Each structure stands twice: as C-alpha cells, then as structure tokens.
Amino acid sequence: xxxxxxxxxxxxxxxxxxxxxxxxxxxxxxxxxxxxxxxxxxxxxxxxxxxxxxxxxxxxxxxxxxxxxxxxxxxxxxxxxxxxxxxxxxxxxxxxxxxxxxxxxxxxxxxxxxxxxxxxxxxxxxxxxxxxxxxxxxxxxxxxxxxxxxxxxxxxxxxxxxxxxxxxxxxxxxxxxxxxxxxxxxxxxxxxxxxxxxxxxxxxxxxxxxxxxxxxxxxxxxxxxxxxxxxxxxxxxxxxxxxxxxxxxxxxxxxxxxxxx
Amino acid sequence: xxxxxxxxxxxxxxxxxxxxxxxxxxxxxxxxxxxxxxxxxxxxxxxxxxxxxxxxxxxxxxxxxxxxxxxxxxxxxxxxxxxxxxxxxxxxxxxxxxxxxxxxxxxxxxxxxxxxxxxxxxxxxxxxxxxxxxxxxxxxxxxx
Numbered sequence: 001x002x003x004x005x006x007x008x009x010x011x012x013x014x015x016x017x018x019x020x021x022x023x024x025x026x027x028x029x030x031x032x033x034x035x036x037x038x039x040x041x042x043x044x045x046x047x048x049x050x051x052x053x054x055x056x057x058x059x060x061x062x063x064x065x066x067x068x069x070x071x072x073x074x075x076x077x078x079x080x081x082x083x084x085x086x087x088x089x090x091x092x093x094x095x096x097x098x099x100x101x102x103x104x105x106x107x108x109x110x111x112x113x114x115x116x117x118x119x120x121x122x123x124x125x126x127x128x129x130x131x132x133x134x135x136x137x138x139x140x141x142x143x144x145x146x147x148x149x150x151x152x153x154x155x156x157x158x159x160x161x162x163x164x165x166x167x168x169x170x171x172x173x174x175x176x177x178x179x180x181x182x183x184x185x186x187x188x189x190x191x192x193x194x195x196x197x198x199x200x201x202x203x204x205x206x207x208x209x210x211x212x213x214x215x216x217x218x219x220x221x222x223x224x225x226x227x228x229x230x231x232x233x234x235x236x237x238x239x240x241x242x243x244x245x246x247x248x249x250x251x252x253x254x255x256x257x258x259x260x261x
Numbered sequence: 262x263x264x265x266x267x268x269x270x271x272x273x274x275x276x277x278x279x280x281x282x283x284x285x286x287x288x289x290x291x292x293x294x295x296x297x298x299x300x301x302x303x304x305x306x307x308x309x310x311x312x313x314x315x316x317x318x319x320x321x322x323x324x325x326x327x328x329x330x331x332x333x334x335x336x337x338x339x340x341x342x343x344x345x346x347x348x349x350x351x352x353x354x355x356x357x358x359x360x361x362x363x364x365x366x367x368x369x370x371x372x373x374x375x376x377x378x379x380x381x382x383x384x385x386x387x388x389x390x391x392x393x394x395x396x397x398x399x400x401x402x403x404x405x
Contacts, residue, residue: 063363083366091364098358102269113262114365 014039014161014193015060020069022055022217029055031217032069037210039160040191042183044204044225047214053197054094056214057163060195061091074160087115090159094166096146100139107138108153115157123156130178144175151179155186164196168203180207263367263375270376274345275383282391290398331392338384346380 015037022030030052037043045053058064060073062082071078073085099107104127112118127134130148138146147167154162162183168176184207186192198204204211204225211228213221221228363369 058360061364063360083368086364086366091361093360093364095358095360098361099269100358110262110265111365114367 012038015071015073015195017060017071018069020056020059020071021067022052022059022064023067028217030059030066033214033217033219034069035212035219035222037193037195039193040187041210042187042194042196042208043210043212044208045195045197045212045214046199046201046204047197048199051199051214052217053214054165055217057091057165057195057197060163061086061089088159089161089163090154090157092150092154092162092164092167094169096143096150098138098146098150101137103135103137104132104141104149105134107149108134108156111153112156117158119156119158123152126152126155126182143170144172147171147179148175151182155182159192161193161195164194166198167196168198168200176203183207263371264379266362266372267376267379271345271379271383275387278341278345278383278387279390282387283394286391286394287398290395291401294399331388338381338388341384341387342377342380345383346377 013036015035017033017035020030020033020035021028033052033056045056047053055064059066060071060078062078062085065079074088076085076088078085099110102110108120108123108127112120112123127149130145130152132141132145132149132152138149141149147170151167167183168179171179180203183194187194194207196203196208209225210223211221211225212219213228362372
C-alpha cells in the first residue's frame with residue numbers, strides 16, 4: 001500500500017464494479033453493472049444519450065452515490081473514500097466551461113494546489129504548444145482551447161486514471177487528433193488508464209483497445225475491441241447504439257496505444 | 262483553495278454590497294451629522310417615531326443613530342450571509358462547471374462549509390465597513 005492506493009490493484013484492476021445500480025425515481029440510469037477495467041488500457045464506453053455513461057462515471061468518482069452495488073477504484077471503495085479516489089482519478093466533463101471569470105493562470109494555480117504530484121512545467125509546455133494565453137480569461141478561449149486547457153491541467157496533476165466524458169465534442173478534427181495523440185502517449189508512457197465515454201464509434205475505433213457498450217443503463221457488451229468488431233455485424237446490441245455505421249469507421253487509423261507506429 | 266474559490270465566487274456580490282452601503286449610508290450620515298450640528302432632528306427620524314419625547318429628541322445625535330443602526334446587526338449578519346451565500350457552488354449548474362468542481366478531491370460538504378464561512382466573514386466585514394463609513398463621514402463633517 002502506497003499513498004493509500006493498493007499498488008497491486010492499480011497494476012491489475014483499476015476499476016471494479018459489482019452490480020452497480022443507480023435509480024432516479026422509477027428510472028434506472030445504471031442497471032446492475034458489473035465491470036472491470038485493467039491498468040494501461042483505454043476503455044471506450046459507448047452508447048446513445050441517456051444510456052447511463054455519465055452517471056456511471058459520476059458514481060466511479062463518488063459524486064453520485066449508487067442506489068445499490070459497489071465500486072472499487074484504484075483499490076479504494078468509492079463510497080467510503082471518494083475524496084482519495086478523486087486525488088488519483090481525473091475527470092474531464094462533457095461541459096468544458098470551467099470557471100469562466102478566472103484567468104487561465106489563476107485557474108492553473110487554483111487547480112494545481114489540490115494535487116501533490118502537480119507538474120507545472122509540463123502544463124506550461126502544453127499550453128505553449130497549443131498557444132493558450134495564460135493571461136486570458138477562460139470565457140475568452142474557444143471551445144477547442146478550453147478542452148486543451150482542461151486536458152493540460154488534467155495531465156499536469158499526473159493521475160493514474162482518467163475518466164473522460166465526450167472529450168472531443170465540439171472540437172474540430174485537428175484538435176481532436178492532437179488530443180488523442182497526447183492521450184495515447186500518456187497511456188503508453190506510464191501504464192495509465194483512460195475510460196472514455198462517447199457516442200461516437202469512430203473515436204472508440206481510433207484510440208480504444210477495449211470497449212463497453214451501454215444501452216438503457218445496462219452494460220450489454222464488454223471486451224477487447226478486436227473481438228467485438230469481429231462480431232459487430234451480427235450483434236443485436238450494436239444496432240441499438242452509436243450514430244456511426246460500420247461503413248464510416250476509419251479502418252487502420254487507430255491511435256491505440258498498443259498499435260502506435 | 263476552498264476559501265479562495267469562495268472568495269472568487271462571492272466577490273462580485275460583496276463589492277456590490279460595498280457599493281450599496283456606501284451609496285446608502287454616506288448621504289444619511291452627512292444628513293444626520295448636519296442636523297446634529299444644528300441641534301435639530303431629521304424629519305424622517307421624527308416620523309419614524311424613533312424620538313418620541315423632547316429629551317430623547319434633544320439627545321439624538323449621529324452617535325445615537327449609529328447605535329440604533331448596529332442594534333439590528335444580529336439580524337443583519339445572518340441576512341447578509343444568506344444574501345451573499347445563496348448561489349456559488351450550489352448554483353454552479355448555471356455555468357455548468359459544478360461537475361468539474363465536484364470532481365476535485367474535496368467533499369461537497371467542505372465546499373459548502375467554506376462557502377458559507379466566507380459569506381459570514383464578508384457579512385461581518387460589511388457591518389464593519391458601515392461602521393467605518395459612519396466614522397469617516399462623522400470625521401469628515403466635524404462630528405467626533
């Protein structure tokens with residue numbers, strides 16, 4: 001045990017859920033999800049809007065409490081030690097509006113204070129590379145710049161696991177490519193893990209090596225991407241999720257960590 | 262950092278209150294101080310029934326006005342705290358940054374406690390500021 005995190009668990013399984021369920025009144029947002037994510041992988045969680053992807057991520061962070069079931073993240077029981085979990089697990093929300101009135105430099109200073117492993121040099125380098133002015137207010141930045149700023153500070157805190165909710169929404173293809181490249185490199189370098197929730201199959205194809213498909217709060221498919229792709233054409237579940245047809249998937253264009261050239 | 266963010270969230274309202282207090286108290290203080298110098302009682306104080314008998318009327322000064330002003334501060338501080346604190350982290354949903362805030366390694370309860378403590382501190386500061394206004398104005402118009 002080091003820094004409260006079970007190192008063996010981090011090498012093996014970084015997320016383990018057992019019959020995790022969240023109900024909002026009569027509606028079941030996440031239904032009996034038992035799931036495992038191993039270190040050094042990029043997991044894509046794919047499903048249509050309302051499938052329960054964001055709720056699942058919120059439960060993994062301890063922001064939302066489950067109605068039943070349990071979640072262990074980085075070897076820590078999320079329900080009991082959510083604060084510690086959030087020290088090691090970064091979250092990139094779908095809305096990247098952050099604190100609009102803050103200047104970029106203020107935001108970086110504010111954010112960095114929460115994390116003992118904060119690497120300001122790395123953040124500065126990324127901001128310079130992406131030409132994000134530190135004196136600007138966050139509201140003055142474009143959506144792409146905000147997404148990059150959020151990614152820069154998130155990487156600067158050196159998390160072990162990153163939960164990302166629609167990370168490239170509103171981004172142009174070039175910015176999305178840049179972000180995916182940085183993420184792939186980050187996972188490769190230090191056996192870090194990403195859980196990326198999206199409704200875009202092409203994103204999963206490009207960066208993920210594992211995929212979980214959610215529909216109506218249920219985890220309907222979970223496994224290695226290659227195995228799942230092989231069965232996609234006959235998969236009943238696949239027909240109900242995503243907005244991209246298989247014909248649109250860019251073959252051979254993956255940035256997946258294990259296949260970076 | 263919790264307090265810094267609370268200050269960041271609430272400072273707009275705080276400075277608005279400072280401006281309102283300045284605008285509201287300065288003319289009143291000058292008005293009363295001038296009346297005190299003349300040995301008269303402002304009409305609005307007579308009409309409010311604050312000075313009902315001649316003795317009290319004769320002794321009504323800026324000092325007395327300030328005392329009466331601060332007599333209500335036990336209500337003013339909680340009221341101001343509520344006015345200042347409502348919102349912030351709790352209503353970050355309108356800026357849609359609440360999920361990001363809650364993903365930081367701080368419990369929701371600690372955010373809220375920090376937020377309300379900051380608002381309470383600001384309320385006290387505003388009360389002290391109004392005292393400063395009375396003092397400054399009194400000094401300015403020559404009332405000790």
